[in-house]
Amino acid sequence: MIPSLLPTYSRTDFAFEKGEGSWLITTDGRRVLDLGAGIAVNALGHAHPALTKALTDQAHKVWHLSNLYQIPQQQALADMLVEHTFADTCFFTNSGTEACELAVKMARKYWYDKGQPERVEIITFSGSFHGRSSAGIAAAGSEKMTKGFGPLLPGFVHLPFGDHDAIAPAITDQTAAILIEPVQGEGGIIPVPDQCLKGLRDLCDQHGILLILDEVQCGVGRTGKLFAHEWAGITPDIMMVAKGIGGGFPLGAVVATEEAASGMTAGTHGSTYGGNPLGCAVGKAVLDIVTEPAFLDDVNRKAGLLRQKLEGLVAAHPDVFTGVRGSGLMLGLTCKAANADVVQAGYAADILTVPAADNTVRLLPPLTITDDEIAEAVGRLETAALAVAGA
Numbered sequence: 438m439i440p441s442l443l444p445t446y447s448r449t450d451f452a453f454e455k456g457e458g459s460w461l462i463t464t465d466g467r468r469v470l471d472l473g474a475g476i477a478v479n480a481l482g483h484a485h486p487a488l489t490k491a492l493t494d495q496a497h498k499v500w501h502l503s504n505l506y507q508i509p510q511q512q513a514l515a516d517m518l519v520e521h522t523f524a525d526t527c528f529f530t531n532s533g534t535e536a537c538e539l540a541v542k543m544a545r546k547y548w549y550d551k552g553q554p555e556r557v558e559i560i561t562f563s564g565s566f567h568g569r570s571s572a573g574i575a576a577a578g579s580e581k582m583t584k585g586f587g588p589l590l591p592g593f594v595h596l597p598f599g600d601h602d603a604i605a606p607a608i609t610d611q612t613a614a615i616l617i618e619p620v621q622g623e624g625g626i627i628p629v630p631d632q633c634l635k636g637l638r639d640l641c642d643q644h645g646i647l648l649i650l651d652e653v654q655c656g657v658g659r660t661g662k663l664f665a666h667e668w669a670g671i672t673p674d675i676m677m678v679a680k681g682i683g684g685g686f687p688l689g690a691v692v693a694t695e696e697a698a699s700g701m702t703a704g705t706h707g708s709t710y711g712g713n714p715l716g717c718a719v720g721k722a723v724l725d726i727v728t729e730p731a732f733l734d735d736v737n738r739k740a741g742l743l744r745q746k747l748e749g750l751v752a753a754h755p756d757v758f759t760g761v762r763g764s765g766l767m768l769g770l771t772c773k774a775a776n777a778d779v780v781q782a783g784y785a786a787d788i789l790t791v792p793a794a795d796n797t798v799r800l801l802p803p804l805t806i807t808d809d810e811i812a813e814a815v816g817r818l819e820t821a822a823l824a825v826a827g828a
């Protein structure tokens with residue numbers, strides 16, 4: 438008999454009733470160290486006082502307003518994103534995959550309005566993840582996500598990740614844009630080297646096509662910059678944001694240059710809930726904290742500390758791990774053992790990590806994790822590694 442919850446997830450038995458910073462507490466009182474952060478969502482940990490205040494203050498005023506009206510909280514968040522990024526304009530969504538939908542529509546409308554309606558194709562890369570909507574799964578294109586869900590939204594050209602020479606020949610007079618994650622998340626925490634992001638930007642400029650970055654997982658301070666592409670010193674034309682920006686409240690955004698967004702005039706797109714006052718009040722509270730320069734300095738310092746300790750862990754357990762990769766506090770342990778076994782052994786040691794493709798264990802701690810918690814986390818991962826090695 439089908440469970441009352443559609444069984445699309447294989448869930449563990451953990452049932453959490455409360456969160457405090459980097460910790461989740463089960464209904465029976467176990468304290469579990471959270472290095473998953475709801476898959477990079479709880480950027481400021483659980484129950485951060487500034488976010489709780491922003492949410493509850495707003496909840497006492499007004500929860501929902503149609504986008505038919507002015508929404509000052511939305512305006513404030515948009516102004517902030519424009520101030521702190523390459524972007525000239527923002528549209529708010531409730532999720533990453535909705536941001537993908539709009540990014541695709543925006544790129545196609547751009548060319549349509551330019552009198553080149555045949556430019557509909559978007560080049561994407563193997564191992565990518567852009568959410569579970571019809572555009573999202575078609576963009577990623579993997580069999581795992583698309584099998585059985587055809588016919589797929591046409592217009593995506595899939596190239597092997599990391600094959601530089603394949604990209605230029607794939608650009609034709611039907612190409613609208615290139616879409617890429619600066620650090621692949623679900624794909625196994627695989628950063629695109631700065632040189633390659635620069636190369637992609639150059640290629641887009643040469644051909645006059647748009648660069649769309651999916652920073653849903655790697656954005657909002659996760660890599661130690663507000664957005665990951667800043668490390669490469671380039672800017673995209675369109676960027677997808679979600680996860681961390683809401684700090685746990687469902688919130689996403691598409692941010693874009695004036696030029697790239699030029700086709701999106703009144704009536705071309707909309708959302709009932711996108712940009713609602715609750716989400717935007719929380720999003721602004723998140724950005725108020727993450728855009729303080731000292732905050733990201735500390736993220737970078739802690740990232741160095743965690744990475745150094747993880748290198749030690751890998752060196753001590755070559756039978757379990759093969760390496761560490763990633764950027765900032767978006768790190769992946771590549772495994773020799775099965776990644777699922779490592780994650781499972783972590784559960785037994787009261788630490789949460791997240792499996793990813795390419796036999797990787799993802800570490801996406803709250804950006805507010807403390808030095809002591811980093812030491813504690815690596816100790817618990819050591820316990821997990823010993824359990825896996827001894828099994």
Ligand SMILES: *Cc1c(COP(=O)(O)O)cnc(C)c1O
Nearest residue numbers: 532533534566567568622653654
């Ligand atoms: C999670 C994720 C998405 C999808 O976001 P949802 O909010 O789950 O729709 C898209 N792109 C990337 C890179 C992601 O990590």
